[in-house]
Amino acid sequence: xxxxxxxxxxxxxxxxxxxxxxxxxxxxxxxxxxxxxxxxxxxxxxxxxxxxxxxxxxxxxxxxxxxxxxxxxxxxxxxxxxxxxxxxxxxxxxxxxxxxxxxxxxxxxxxxxxxxxxxxxxxxxxxxxxxxxxxxxxxxxxxxxxxxxxxxxxxxxxxxxxxxxxxxxxxxxxxxxxxxxxxxxxxxxxxxxxxxxxxxxxxxxxxxxxxxxxxxxxxxxxxxxxxxxxxxxxxxxxxxxxxxxxxxxxxxxxxxxxxxxxxxxxxxxxxxxxxxxxxxxxxxxxxxxxxxxxxxxxxxxxxxxxxxxxxxxxxxxxxxxxxxxxxxxxxxxxxxxxxxxxxxxxxxxxxxxxxxxxxxxxxxxxxxxxxxxxxxxxxxxxxxxxxxxxxxxxxxxxxxxxxxxxxxxxxxxxxxxxxxxxxxxxxxxxxxxxxxxxxxxxxxxxxxxxxxxxxxxxxxxxxxxxxxxxxxxxxxxxxxxxxxxxxxxxxxxxxxxxxxxxxxxxxxxxxxxxxxxxxxxxxxxxxxxxxxxxxxxxxxxxxxxxxxxxxxxxxxxxxxxxxxxxxxxxxxxxx
Numbered sequence: 001x002x003x004x005x006x007x008x009x010x011x012x013x014x015x016x017x018x019x020x021x022x023x024x025x026x027x028x029x030x031x032x033x034x035x036x037x038x039x040x041x042x043x044x045x046x047x048x049x050x051x052x053x054x055x056x057x058x059x060x061x062x063x064x065x066x067x068x069x070x071x072x073x074x075x076x077x078x079x080x081x082x083x084x085x086x087x088x089x090x091x092x093x094x095x096x097x098x099x100x101x102x103x104x105x106x107x108x109x110x111x112x113x114x115x116x117x118x119x120x121x122x123x124x125x126x127x128x129x130x131x132x133x134x135x136x137x138x139x140x141x142x143x144x145x146x147x148x149x150x151x152x153x154x155x156x157x158x159x160x161x162x163x164x165x166x167x168x169x170x171x172x173x174x175x176x177x178x179x180x181x182x183x184x185x186x187x188x189x190x191x192x193x194x195x196x197x198x199x200x201x202x203x204x205x206x207x208x209x210x211x212x213x214x215x216x217x218x219x220x221x222x223x224x225x226x227x228x229x230x231x232x233x234x235x236x237x238x239x240x241x242x243x244x245x246x247x248x249x250x251x252x253x254x255x256x257x258x259x260x261x262x263x264x265x266x267x268x269x270x271x272x273x274x275x276x277x278x279x280x281x282x283x284x285x286x287x288x289x290x291x292x293x294x295x296x297x298x299x300x301x302x303x304x305x306x307x308x309x310x311x312x313x314x315x316x317x318x319x320x321x322x323x324x325x326x327x328x329x330x331x332x333x334x335x336x337x338x339x340x341x342x343x344x345x346x347x348x349x350x351x352x353x354x355x356x357x358x359x360x361x362x363x364x365x366x367x368x369x370x371x372x373x374x375x376x377x378x379x380x381x382x383x384x385x386x387x388x389x390x391x392x393x394x395x396x397x398x399x400x401x402x403x404x405x406x407x408x409x410x411x412x413x414x415x416x417x418x419x420x421x422x423x424x425x426x427x428x429x430x431x432x433x434x435x436x437x438x439x440x441x442x443x444x445x446x447x448x449x450x451x452x453x454x455x456x457x458x459x460x461x462x463x464x465x466x467x468x469x470x471x472x473x474x475x476x477x478x479x480x481x482x483x484x485x486x487x488x489x490x491x492x493x494x495x496x497x498x499x500x501x502x503x504x505x506x507x508x509x510x511x512x513x514x515x516x517x518x519x520x521x522x523x524x525x526x527x528x529x530x531x532x533x534x535x536x537x538x539x540x541x542x543x544x545x546x547x548x549x550x551x552x553x554x555x556x557x558x559x560x561x562x563x564x565x566x567x568x569x570x571x572x573x574x575x
Contacts, residue, residue: 062102067092068142069135072100078456078555078562083107084216088147097147098132101216102140109218110141116215117143123185127178129198129208143212151198151206154235155251155554156497158194159527162242165273169314171197172236172279174205176308179228179301182210188224190214192231194238194251195554225300232304233283240276241268245284252461252497252554275311282307419488419535422572425481430546433469443476443565448492452476453564454552462499462552462561472515473550475500476565480572483507483543488535488571489522494564497553500532501525504542518546525550535571545570 062085066074072089079086084103091098103110117134124130133144154171157163163171175197179189189196191213198206214220221227237245244253245262256263262284265277282298298304427440434440435454443452454474457465464470480486489502503518512518520542523534532547552563 062087068100068140069137072098072142072144074100079560080456081559082217084109084113089144091144097149099145099147101143101145101212103142103216105136105139105141107141109215110136112218113143113212113215114141116211119187120210120212123182123187123210125178125181127174127204127206128182128210129206131212145208145212148198148200148206151200152496153554153556154194154197154199154205154239155556156495157199158238158242159252159497159553160529162269163239164317165276166314166316168236168239168273168276169308169311170203171205171239172232172276172304173308175207175232175235176301176305178205178207179232180305183225183228183301187211188214188221189228189231190219190221190224191217192228192235194235194253195556197235229283229298229301229304232301233280233298236276236280237265237284240265240272240280243268245280249461273314276314279304279307279311419571419573421490421569422480422484422486424478424568424570426479427568428477428479430475430477430548431470431472435470435474440476443568444478446567448567451492451494451564451566453494454562456555456560456562457552458560462554462563463550464552473548475546475548476568477512478545478547478568478570480543480545480570483541484570485539485573486522486542486545486570487537487539487573489532489545489547490569490571491528491532491547492566492568493528493530493532494562494566495553495556496529498528498549498563499525499551500528501548501550502532502534503546503548504540505544505546507541507543509542509544512544512546515548518544518548539573 062074064075064077068074068089071091071093073092074087074089076088077085078088084101084107087100087102089098089100090096101113103113107113114134114136117131120128121131121134129146129148131143131145133142135142135144162168175192179192182189187210189207189210191209192207196207196209196213198208200206234245237243238251238253242253244250244255247255247258249255256268262281265280266272266274278295279298282295283304298307424444427444429435429437429440429452436452439452442450457467457470460466464473486504491500491502493500500523501521502523503515504520504522505512505518506520509517520540522536522540522545523532547565547568549563552561554560555562
């Protein structure tokens with residue numbers, strides 16, 4: 001069974017909730033205080049739009065390899081919270097990956113989860129991640145849903161920066177229209193966070209967890225349409241500014257400054273699209289954001305979708321202009337190009353009728369013949385010089401190495417050595433408390449389908465649960481076997497959104513430990529995409545290279561954070 005660290009858990013289901021809610025509650029999950037990781041003393045406050053604390057219920061004792069309905073084989077636990085767990089599984093009948101939510105049949109939320117899953121399955125809207133099955137069997141309740149391995153979570157997209165206007169326009173258009181359709185069928189989400197929005201490779205946004213995620217966490221609301229509309233406004237605000245529109249940090253985003261309230265997006269970040277910024281403020285009407293504006297607030301997804309449709313359409317950015325290849329002048333014989341033959345079997349080239357030249361004087365004829373003679377003489381002289389040059393070259397080849405060959409050799413010697421992947425002698429896990437040290441070699445085995453994966457951490461924006469054992473972060477140390485000249489790195493991360501840097505040990509180091517043991521910097525600390533590549537003109541001499549992770553991306557299945565490395569290649573100039 002997958003391990004879970006005893007890190008703090010942020011259980012407020014709207015991420016950085018509005019300031020009153022944030023100040024009022026230290027919500028608990030699995031008996032862990034959300035502020036400092038110690039056992040909580042009091043019950044979770046009950047408040048509209050937040051999770052009610054469930055009565056104690058034993059979590060199902062399941063493990064990887066367990067099979068449900070002789071069909072769904074559990075592979076990896078991605079969330080374990082409040083008596084339920086979420087898994088990545090394999091549908092062996094259809095041979096495809098699926099997601100599974102599991103909870104005991106006597107769990108106080110089991111009935112509501114089943115009802116929510118079955119209602120969501122009836123919607124059948126392609127803009128939502130579909131529920132495939134909802135079953136009560138052998139004292140277990142489980143919900144099976146689609147798994148989209150090629151989709152990217154909005155949390156990871158925003159970690160790389162705010163969206164450009166056209167992409168933000170597509171986000172609010174698709175999400176508001178989808179939620180308007182769901183509410184027309186009586187379904188609400190109530191947990192529309194960046195981790196609930198997936199972007200496919202075709203640019204379509206899909207929403208996961210409709211009704212089910214709220215039921216799993218006991219979330220209810222007396223005004224579900226307004227709650228979902230405000231959540232869409234928060235998503236748009238974050239997409240425009242890369243900031244969460246409340247005072248608390250959430251989902252890898254920094255909250256607004258304390259005490260200033262909700263401010264317009266263009267006051268947070270320069271260059272924000274004015275129409276989209278005003279739309280976000282209209283959707284965030286619960287805080288009185290539009291009280292001083294002429295436009296009325298949007299309180300339902302239907303109203304928000306209509307407001308988006310009324311905006312002037314935002315066009316995608318123009319593609320970068322690429323200069324066409326230089327025009328090649330071609331000379332054709334006048335009168336023959338492109339003309340068909342006069343009749344079948346006739347030649348495609350028609351004879352050109354040349355009119356007779358005008359009468360010329362004797363002087364003109366003499367001049368013409370004189371020019372012709374000079375041209376013939378010049379051609380003969382040029383042919384003789386060419387032949388002489390060729391003879392000299394042949395003699396030079398037979399007598400020894402020519403000067404041109406000698407010059408070419410010197411130029412070749414001046415060329416820098418070509419960078420290529422270096423041999424890797426081994427790998428180990430970095431940190432005071434190595435995470436899954438036995439899997440370190442999977443990050444350097446040449447197979448992108450395997451890799452080193454951390455366990456799940458909760459809270460503290462992916463900073464390893466703020467635990468002392470991981471205050472230096474984690475990562476992989478690559479051993480090149482001997483000191484080499486390193487010129488670059490190529491790392492295939494498990495997913496986008498890691499905060500990572502690449503460092504190298506000193507040439508004389510034999511067993512470096514801690515960050516101080518890797519003083520040479522190859523790649524500066526920053527948020528990486530799915531692939532991290534870097535090269536440098538001046539090689540670094542080292543034997544040990546550290547891919548250092550300081551913060552993990554959202555795991556995508558709940559409130560946890562998990563990262564990893566699929567493959568590492570170190571580039572250098574070894575002979």
